[in-house]
Amino acid sequence: MAVQSTSNQTSALANRAVKDVYPVSRLVREARVLLEGSFPLLWVEGEISNLAMPASGHIYFTLKDEAAQVRCAMFRNRNNQLRFTPENGMQVLLRVRVSLYEGRGEFQLIVEHMEEAGSGALQRAYEALKHRLGQEGLFDQAHKKALPILPKSIGIISSPDGAAVHDIVSVLKRRFPAVDVILYPVAVQGESSAGQLVAAVKLADQRHDCDVLIIGRGGGSLEDLWSFNDEQLARAIFACELPIISAVGHEIDFTICDFVADVRAPTPSAAAELAVPEAQQYMLSFQRYQQQLTQIIRQRLIFEQSHLKHLHRALPRPELILRQQTQWLTQQKRLLDSAWHHQLLNYQQKLDYLSVRLKHPKAQIEKQQSVLRSLSHRLQTAYRTHQKSINQQFSSLQFRLQRQVPLSQLREQQNVVQTLSKQNHRLMRQQLDKARQFLAQRVRTLAAVSPLNTLDRGYSITSKPDSGEVITVASSVTPGDSILVRLYQGQLSCEVKKVDEK
Structure with missing residues (x-):
């Protein structure tokens, strides 16, 4: 009997060694690891129920829909980033990790982020469209068009009953009442709003009857401003040849329209201030530029006149140069005549000396006369050659002197001065005509509001x-x-x- 009992115990130990028996804690722990490793971080949408917010700062609730429910936990280090207070019955969107609570063996979701379902979906759609259009280059600064310095006409795409239109028109009348305003009436929220906005942008671009467009409305929620996040509107604004100012909502509101437009204004009133200059400041700038232009022209004329006088003083008088050359030639001729006469005297003295030594030497006399004639001929030839050289030199000097006379340069400078003077008069007439037109327009505007009409x-x-x-x-x-x-x-x-x- 003892041998049989020992054998039974050995068999039971062997069977137990073959089977791997899990403790509950191990089973739950490995199940948790399996769950957490099988599911990535994901988004879940549902309704809050059984909400509990204890003093520890953690939030516990049940997330449910029509067919199922699951326990959720949001710890204190995450819920301090909430922008709203969760309530029972609220539809929310959660970013969660799948887990298992080992203490009770319950399947649960660990919440990393919570947002209201409606606005959260719109926000995700907004971020996705913004990222995609940015990747396509619709927001690049290189495509932005500069606003005109002084537009003649401004187009407004907005609701005719909204406060934004009245704010824009009021600012335009205050800053620059001469500018024309064209209203393209549209609905700024609702199902048909985006289509009307796209059609208005295309119509304004096709008609081209204004220099700059202002598109916008007053403030509101993300749902109210959603028409201005439409992709077709963004592409219509990008393709529009007119510069566009976006003035949607308040300063903290941002839409796709703001990013694709050429200029983003924080408010509709600020858009009007960006579109036109302040009339008084513009007139002061105009007068300052006119004074600067007049001063530059006056200084240029004074400089040219001074330069002309300097050239006139630096240039010697032609008659003085001619008189000096004439005196030099006369002196040279006198020296030549003196030398020729002196040479003749020498020959005459030699002839007289020979005549004294020779008495009636007819052959010698004839020979000396022949030599004398030859020398006289050579002397005359040398004189004529020298005289011709002197004349050629005189002609050359006279030609060079004529080339140095700056009559042509004086004429050119006079022509330049006359041209600048004519341009100055023409520019001043143009500026005066513009000033007269502007004054006449201000007089007509003043007459329109004068109490004398009443x-x-x-x-x-x-x-x-x-x-x-x-x-x-x-x-x-x-x-x-x-x-x-x-x-x-x-x-x-x-x-x-x-x-x-x-």
Whole structure:
């Protein structure tokens, strides 16, 4: 019996060694590792229920839909980044890790990020479109067009009933009332809004009746501004040849339209300020440029006149040069005549000396006469040659002197001065014409708001003659008081007979 019992124990130990028996903790731990390794970080959408927010700072809740539910935990180091307070029944979008709570063996989700489902989906679509259009180059600075310095006409694409249009028009009238405004009315939110915005941009680009476009609306939620995140609108703005200013929402709001437009304004009023200069500052700049141009032209003329006078003083007078050359030639001729005469005297003395030594030597005389004639001929030939050389030298000097006379340069400088003077007069006439046109326009604008037009329609202005105070209520005068009535032409001095306050 003892031998049999020992054998049974050995068999049981062998069977137990063959089987791998898991403790509960090991099973749950390996299941957790398997779950966490099988699922990546993923997004889950559902409804919050059984919400618990204990003092530890952690958040526990159940995420459910129509068919299933799962326990969720969001720890304190993650929920301090929430931009809203979770509530039961709220539809949320979660970025989670799949896990298993070992203490109770429950399947659960560890929440890394939580956002409201509706705005979160729109935000993801916005970020995806922004990334894709940015990769295509629609936001590159190289494609941005510069705004015109002084536009004649400005187009506005917005709702005609919105406050944005009134803000833009008010700023434009205040800063530069001469600019024309063209409104392209569209719906700025709703299902048809994006299509209307695209059509308005294409129509303005096709008509080309304005110099710059302002597209925008007032502030709102992401859903309200969603029409301005439309891809077709972004491509229409990118293809538009007109420079476009985007003024959508408030300063903190950003849309796809802001990134693809040539200029982004924080508010509609700021867009109007970017589109036109301030009229008074522009006129001051214009006057400053006119003064600078006049000063530059005046300085240029003074410089040219001074340079011309300097050239005139530095150039010797032609008659002085001719007189000096004539004196030199006369002196040379006198020296030549003196030398020739001296040579003749020498020959004559030699001849006389020979004549004294020879008495009637006819052959010698004839021979000496022949030599004398030969020498005389040679002397005359040498004289003519020398005279011809002197004349040629004189002609050469006279030709060089004529080439040095700056008459042609003087004429060219005079022509340049005359041309600059004509250009100056023409530019000044053009600037004066522009100033007259601008003044006439301001006079017409002033006449349009003048109170005299109201008087012309039969109205009058009644005031007290001593103080000039305008009378607007009957109780401010009493019978017997003198009043002054201003008409469109002339004025009347009247006396109050009766006062009727009604």
